[in-house]
Amino acid sequence: MGQDRPGNLPAEATSFVGRSREVALAREMLSRTRLLTLTGPGGIGKTRLALRLADQVKRSFPDGVWLVELAATEDEEAVVHTVLSALGCDNDGGRPPMTVLADHLRKRRLLLVLDTCEHVLLRCATLTRALLQASPGLRVIATSRQALGVGGEGVVPVPALAVPDPSGRQGGRSSGEAVQLFMERAAAVLGDPATTAVDAFTAAQICHRLEGIPLAVEMAAARLRVLSCQQILERLDDRFALLTGGCSGGLPRQRTLQATLDWSFELCTPQEQLLWARVSVFPGGFDLDAVEAVCAFGDLARRDVLDVLTGLADKSVVVREDHQPCARYRMLDTVRQYGRLRLSEEHDEKTLRRRHRDHFRGLVLRAQQEWFTSRQAAWSERLYCERPNLRTAMNFCLSAGGEAEAGLEMAAALWSHRLGAGSLSEERHWLERALASTDAPSQSRAKALWADGWLALLCGEPDAAHIRVAESRAHALQLKDPLTAAQAAQLEGLAALFADDFTRAVPALEAALDRFGPCGELGDVWATMFLLGLACCLDGDDRAADLGERCLALCEAHGAKWSRPYALWLLGLHRWLRQDTEQAVRLLRDGLRTISPAHNRLAFAQCLEVLAWVRAHDGHHAEAAELLGAAQSAWQTVGATLPGVGRLLHHRTACEEMLGSRLGETRFTALRRAGAALAIDQALARALGRGQEPAADDPESPSAAVGLTLREREVVELLAQGLPDKEIAARLVISPRTAEGHVQRILRKLAFTSRVQVATWFRG
Numbered sequence: 001m002g003q004d005r006p007g008n009l010p011a012e013a014t015s016f017v018g019r020s021r022e023v024a025l026a027r028e029m030l031s032r033t034r035l036l037t038l039t040g041p042g043g044i045g046k047t048r049l050a051l052r053l054a055d056q057v058k059r060s061f062p063d064g065v066w067l068v069e070l071a072a073t074e075d076e077e078a079v080v081h082t083v084l085s086a087l088g089c090d091n092d093g094g095r096p097p098m099t100v101l102a103d104h105l106r107k108r109r110l111l112l113v114l115d116t117c118e119h120v121l122l123r124c125a126t127l128t129r130a131l132l133q134a135s136p137g138l139r140v141i142a143t144s145r146q147a148l149g150v151g152g153e154g155v156v157p158v159p160a161l162a163v164p165d166p167s168g169r170q171g172g173r174s175s176g177e178a179v180q181l182f183m184e185r186a187a188a189v190l191g192d193p194a195t196t197a198v199d200a201f202t203a204a205q206i207c208h209r210l211e212g213i214p215l216a217v218e219m220a221a222a223r224l225r226v227l228s229c230q231q232i233l234e235r236l237d238d239r240f241a242l243l244t245g246g247c248s249g250g251l252p253r254q255r256t257l258q259a260t261l262d263w264s265f266e267l268c269t270p271q272e273q274l275l276w277a278r279v280s281v282f283p284g285g286f287d288l289d290a291v292e293a294v295c296a297f298g299d300l301a302r303r304d305v306l307d308v309l310t311g312l313a314d315k316s317v318v319v320r321e322d323h324q325p326c327a328r329y330r331m332l333d334t335v336r337q338y339g340r341l342r343l344s345e346e347h348d349e350k351t352l353r354r355r356h357r358d359h360f361r362g363l364v365l366r367a368q369q370e371w372f373t374s375r376q377a378a379w380s381e382r383l384y385c386e387r388p389n390l391r392t393a394m395n396f397c398l399s400a401g402g403e404a405e406a407g408l409e410m411a412a413a414l415w416s417h418r419l420g421a422g423s424l425s426e427e428r429h430w431l432e433r434a435l436a437s438t439d440a441p442s443q444s445r446a447k448a449l450w451a452d453g454w455l456a457l458l459c460g461e462p463d464a465a466h467i468r469v470a471e472s473r474a475h476a477l478q479l480k481d482p483l484t485a486a487q488a489a490q491l492e493g494l495a496a497l498f499a500d501d502f503t504r505a506v507p508a509l510e511a512a513l514d515r516f517g518p519c520g521e522l523g524d525v526w527a528t529m530f531l532l533g534l535a536c537c538l539d540g541d542d543r544a545a546d547l548g549e550r551c552l553a554l555c556e557a558h559g560a561k562w563s564r565p566y567a568l569w570l571l572g573l574h575r576w577l578r579q580d581t582e583q584a585v586r587l588l589r590d591g592l593r594t595i596s597p598a599h600n601r602l603a604f605a606q607c608l609e610v611l612a613w614v615r616a617h618d619g620h621h622a623e624a625a626e627l628l629g630a631a632q633s634a635w636q637t638v639g640a641t642l643p644g645v646g647r648l649l650h651h652r653t654a655c656e657e658m659l660g661s662r663l664g665e666t667r668f669t670a671l672r673r674a675g676a677a678l679a680i681d682q683a684l685a686r687a688l689g690r691g692q693e694p695a696a697d698d699p700e701s702p703s704a705a706v707g708l709t710l711r712e713r714e715v716v717e718l719l720a721q722g723l724p725d726k727e728i729a730a731r732l733v734i735s736p737r738t739a740e741g742h743v744q745r746i747l748r749k750l751a752f753t754s755r756v757q758v759a760t761w762f763r764g
Contacts, residue, residue: 006064006110008086009054015184016052018161018177019045026053026156030139033154034132037117037142040158041316041335042260043215046143047115049158054113054141063110063137071116076123083112083127098127102134109137117144118267118315125150145264146314157316160212160332164204178207178217185221202229209236211332216257219243239334240341261338268315273342274300275308276317280339281356284388285321285328293359298348328385353396357403360386360393361410368413372523374559380599383417390414394430404437408444415451416523424639428455443484446475450487457498458602460641469495486515490528497531500646502539509535523563526554530566537574538647544574565591565603569610576614584614592687597634597680604680605634609642611687613655621662622671623686628655629675630683670750670761677749708749715742720759 026049030036038046051067058065068086073079080097089104112131117124125148128140132150142148147155161178179200186198206229210216220243223232235242243257265273278295279286291309296302309329312318318329331339343349363386367379383390390410397407411430431452435445453468472488493508509532516524533547551567554560568591576584588611597604608631616624635642642652660668678686708716718728729739743755752758 005058005062007058007061008067009051009058009065009113010067012051014188016048017181017184019049019052022049022156022158023053023056027057029154029156030057030141033152034138035128035140035142035148035150035153037144037147037153037155038158039144039147039155039316041145041213041332042264043213043257044158044160044316045214046158048214050113050115050141050143054111057111061109061111061139063108065111065113067113067115069115070120070124073120076120079120079123079127083114098130102131105131105135105138107137108135110139112138112140114140114142117142117148118146119263121146121148124148145267145316157319161207161214161217163208163212176204178210178212178214179204181214182207182217182221185218186224189222189224198224199229202233206233206236209233209333210239211334213332213334215260216243216334219257239337257334258338261335264315264317265338265342268317269308269311271300271304271308272311272315272317275305276312277339277342278352279309279312279318279329279331280336280343281352281392282331282389283336283392285323285330285385286389287326287328289326290359290389291329294352294355297351297355323385350400353400356389357393357396357406360389361406364390364410364413367417369521371416372521372526372554372558372560372563374561376560376562377596377599380417380562381596383414384599387423394434398430398433398437404434405440405442405444407434407437408442408448410434412444412447412451415454424455424459428452428459431455441475441478443479443481446472446479446481446484446487449475450491453491454494457494458638458640462495462498465491465495465498482515482519486512486520486524486528489515490524490531493528493535494531497535497538498645500538502535505535506532506539506541522554522558526551526560526563529554530570533570534573534645537570537577538645545571548574561594562600562603565595565600565607568594569603569606572607572614573610576610576617581614581618585611585618588614589688592684595684597684601634601638602640604684605631605638605640608634608683608687609648609652613651616655616659621659624655625659625663625668625671626675626678627683627687628659629672630678630686631675632672633676633678634683666761673750708746712742712746712749715739716746716758716762719743719746719755720762722759 026036026038030053038050040046054065054067066087068083070079070082073082080101084097084101084104087101087104089100114124114128121144124142124144128142128148129150131138132140132152147153161181162176163178164176182203183198183200186203190198206220207217210220216239220232220236223242227235232242240256240258265276268276275291275295278300279291281294282290288306288309292302292305296305300308309318313320313329317335318331321328321330343352364383367383370376370379394407394410397403397410407430411427411434415427415431431448435448435452438445449468449472453465453472456462456465456468469488469492472484472491476485476488489508490512493505493512496502496505496508509528513525513528513532516528529547530551533544533551535541536547537544548567548571551570552564555564555567568587572584572587572591575581575587588607591603591607592611595604595607608627612624612627612631615627632642642649656668663671675683675686715728718731723731725736725739725743728743729736746758747753747755750758750761752761
């Protein structure tokens with residue numbers, strides 16, 4: 001950094017990557033406050049951000065920008081002397097140092113950067129408050145793991161660098177800040193020509209695992225001197241041994257990742273250290289209730305948890321997440337792993353894991369009891385958020401001795417949640433493990449067999465489902481339990497329904513409905529009524545409409561918003577089969593309006609599917625083709641086979657044949673691929689008629705058919721001419737990297753794997 005005014009800002013030794021949003025926010029806040037504190041955990045980049053900010057605003061301070069490095073200042077009383085030294089002020093020894101400092105700053109207009117304040121926080125706060133009162137022209141930027149607590153202080157939490165979405169779906173210019181940092185540091189380690197040997201995808205995985213913590217990313221890149229990217233990735237489970245060797249000229253705590261976190265740990269009170277270790281049992285986010293239930297025992301009382309958790313949040317060990325209706329917290333994975341290292345020093349780790357399991361088992365069972373109530377949607381969202389914790393709790397049940405029955409109970413209770421979360425294969429994994437862990441007869445085992453039978457049918461495995469039907473029937477006879485008998489009858493009816501055997505399905509479901517009445521929960525009654533209504537609908541039984549209306553009325557009466565779209569889907573399907581397409585569209589769109597697609601993916605897929613059939617029947621062929629593609633994508637996300645029930649598969653095939661005939665196979669395929677590429681919110685908007693009609697209604701515009709942007713259409717035309725990325729870039733006056741990005745997005749939208757396919761498609 002050039003110096004054209006007084007000050008002591010150091011020159012940047014390495015490139016500054018990203019942070020444009022944070023720099024802009026900090027500059028804006030510094031214009032409104034005289035004290036700005038950048039907070040965040042160790043290694044997050046607070047100092048680099050402060051120096052970049054100071055350099056950008058230095059012209060506003062005629063008396064300079066002055067950096068005060070406090071990391072090596074151990075004695076709080078020495079803070080004022082460190083500031084004097086950084087400013088180059090000589091103390092004559094006859095006056096108090098604070099007086100000398102205040103006099104020096106009184107009439108000056110300068111910016112003071114107090115770096116690393118956390119270990120001398122109280123003294124820094126006292127000093128800053130006094131100096132701001134004595135020196136009207138003074139402004140201060142502080143970096144600290146927690147705010148100074150001075151009146152008028154502005155605080156900017158410094159986040160990690162943006163990391164790519166491991167699924168490859170995240171867009172946005174900033175999605176690769178951490179990868180950019182890794183690649184630039186790799187170039188410094190290996191030399192610019194050698195960076196071509198760095199695998200960008202593996203580098204992105206490394207950055208994702210390290211959550212964009214700049215210090216960790218830089219230390220990982222430094223290991224390229226002796227390891228490949230793949231070797232670094234494989235060793236990240238032991239990251240504290242791997243990530244060493246920071247700048248040799250830096251402080252000792254900056255030379256290893258563990259030393260950085262040791263520094264933070266030592267600044268915590270004993271109770272904060274204990275809670276840091278204990279909350280590491282949570283693999284993802286958590287709330288206050290969970291911390292109190294799981295972590296408050298022994299030396300940590302429940303009444304103290306809130307204050308101790310607040311201390312950890314103040315010190316940037318835990319981060320609050322924006323979430324409604326109650327706050328949630330999380331730790332960076334590196335911070336959590338450090339806590340696990342400290343937890344291993346305790347003798348109560350198994351006790352902690354069991355308390356964690358007990359809390360989330362209780363949560364799951366409470367959700368099951370309140371499933372068919374006005375809390376249904378809230379429970380669906382809550383359980384979706386708790387997926388990492390539920391996996392950890394299930395794994396404990398199936399790996400610790402004597403816990404299998406609890407695992408069966410949890411897995412069976414979660415089955416309906418998985419219908420919404422799109423995790424059918426994962427749920428079957430847990431059910432199969434739990435069922436294999438014990439063969440003792442019980443209601444929990446009976447329900448697990450029943451749930452696995454349901455999911456086997458939805459996943460297109462009728463043979464596995466028939467095994468579960470037989471096991472459920474045998475279990476019911478063994479237990480002589482009315483609820484188990486009702487479940488077995490319902491599963492038998494469902495299996496027959498999927499096989500289009502209505503002569504068996506309808507009586508079995510009627511028997512199940514009669515049995516659930518006196519002994520089952522309302523949700524069991526509703527689900528059985530729904531299945532009976534579907535069987536009647538597909539079999540042409542006149543009771544279908546009445547059963548559908550009764551299902552809808554139950555949802556309305558009990559506020560069961562998650563179940564409501566299924567009832568509307570059933571009624572919409574019934575109206576379509578009766579040729580009442582106007583009413584069918586109204587009912588299906590009503591169902592879609594009440595769906596939260598992220599938490600009810602099966603209902604979303606079902607409504608999209610039948611709506612596509614209806615729109616095709618009404619002559620909206622291009623729209624129907626896109627909706628069919630969106631439905632196909634939704635089915636894949638759920639992990640279920642396309643509509644599943646045999647009679648419904650017949651209607652899907654008939655719709656495809658009609659659209660292929662009316663649109664032509666090439667155009668129909670392109671439109672369906674375009675629909676499959678739509679994001680969930682885009683698919684929902686298209687289904688509700690909120691988006692524009694697809695441009696594919698113009699047969700002369702194949703590029704428009706898949707939702708390509710104007711620029712992407714230009715790229716397609718040049719691809720069709722056989723031009724490489726460099727020539728495409730030259731023609732369009734863009735960079736080769738931008739051209740390459742356009743090509744990759746085009747391939748994804750078209751679901752192609754080569755440029756030749758794009759050219760052939762465009763010409764055809």
